[in-house]
Amino acid sequence: MEIEEIKKEYQQILKKLSDPGLISNLERLEELSKKKNQLEKIIEKERELKEIENKIEENQLIIAAKEDPELCALAEGEMEELYQRKKILEKEIAELLKEKKEEPSAIVVEIRAGAGGEEAALFVADLYRMYCKYATSQNWKLMVLDSHPTQLGGFKEIIFELKNGEVFEKMQFEGGVHRVQRIPLTEKAGRIHTSTATVAILPKPKISQIKIRPQDLKIEFYRASGPGGQYVNRRETAVRITHLPSGLTVSSQVARTQKENKEYALSILKARLLEKKRLKEEEKIKGKRRAQIGWAMRAEKIRTYNFPQNRLTDHRIKKSWHNLEEIMEGKLQSVIEVLVKSLK
Numbered sequence: 001m002e003i004e005e006i007k008k009e010y011q012q013i014l015k016k017l018s019d020p021g022l023i024s025n026l027e028r029l030e031e032l033s034k035k036k037n038q039l040e041k042i043i044e045k046e047r048e049l050k051e052i053e054n055k056i057e058e059n060q061l062i063i064a065a066k067e068d069p070e071l072c073a074l075a076e077g078e079m080e081e082l083y084q085r086k087k088i089l090e091k092e093i094a095e096l097l098k099e100k101k102e103e104p105s106a107i108v109v110e111i112r113a114g115a116g117g118e119e120a121a122l123f124v125a126d127l128y129r130m131y132c133k134y135a136t137s138q139n140w141k142l143m144v145l146d147s148h149p150t151q152l153g154g155f156k157e158i159i160f161e162l163k164n165g166e167v168f169e170k171m172q173f174e175g176g177v178h179r180v181q182r183i184p185l186t187e188k189a190g191r192i193h194t195s196t197a198t199v200a201i202l203p204k205p206k207i208s209q210i211k212i213r214p215q216d217l218k219i220e221f222y223r224a225s226g227p228g229g230q231y232v233n234r235r236e237t238a239v240r241i242t243h244l245p246s247g248l249t250v251s252s253q254v255a256r257t258q259k260e261n262k263e264y265a266l267s268i269l270k271a272r273l274l275e276k277k278r279l280k281e282e283e284k285i286k287g288k289r290r291a292q293i294g295w296a297m298r299a300e301k302i303r304t305y306n307f308p309q310n311r312l313t314d315h316r317i318k319k320s321w322h323n324l325e326e327i328m329e330g331k332l333q334s335v336i337e338v339l340v341k342s343l344k
Helices: 002-017 020-024 026-065 069-101 117-137 167-174 258-286 324-328 333-343
Strands: 106-113 141-149 155-163 176-182 193-203 217-222 238-243 248-252 303-306 311-314 319-321
Touching: 002 026, 020 026, 026 069, 106 117, 106 167, 106 258, 117 141, 117 155, 117 176, 117 193, 117 324, 141 248, 141 258, 155 167, 167 193, 167 333, 193 258, 238 258, 248 258, 303 324, 311 324, 311 333, 319 333
Parallel strands: 176 303
Antiparallel strands: 106 155, 106 193, 141 155, 176 193, 217 238, 238 248, 303 311, 311 319
8 A cells, every 4th residue: 555655665764864874964864854754744644534534434324323313413514524625635645646756757867077088088988888788778768969079989978868767766866976996098007097977867857847938049050079970070960059048058969960959959958957946946945055966076976986996886875896897887776776775
């Protein structure tokens, strides 16, 4: 029964909130407190609904018995009000459950090279390949919206869309700074280098969530640049869109036509506008801005990929896995499961 699952989840959150170490992670504390309050509303309304239903049943028995005319009249007088309240509660519970369940069916993933030059760009390509293979294992659809490749096969930036299944549920904790430690192919002295890449997970908004007026957009067309095959530099197919009210600028150059690139750029823009809206709402509640990817410096990391030791470490939950080679081949499920269980 759904309410029993909610009660179970509520007890798990209470257990997590009782952890004294949580006070050092205010963001996590706020997140769990918000979920606790949401579940409490559902549980409380479900309790009230049960009481109303019991009262209706009692009144029906009194009316059917016809033993006490005065009590029977009182019961009949209450019935309309009880049914009305029951209807309201059922609607409120349905809305709360919908709000709880409603997760994006598609996300926009942005991976950018941070500190480390060309090695950071190659690490972006490795992360992209890892997520591609994981997406395939989950039967998700992947579509590249924009990319800026380098001559050595890396990416300064790559933006893609993932959709189907539990895509947000499983990918939501991938956002942050990812650090890699390894010997680059270009390193002749055999020294281990440290580089970073940033990952942002942006829920793709539904049509009703973000509305953009055509007059608020400045659209420019230009020739695509960088490695890309026969279609690059031939015609002005690349698209750059500036959202004038917010100042946000996005682009796409991966498709063959202006129309496709425009659609891809608009998808990126809408996702960023939704994230901007979310952050603005958080500012009102928390009084300060929280961003996923920080300044991409080495110290601001959520995860380290240590190739010499074949080890992946997630610093948020202080856990390591010693099968990095397999993880880089898209076998992320064991990592994802632990993160969802620990951080949700």
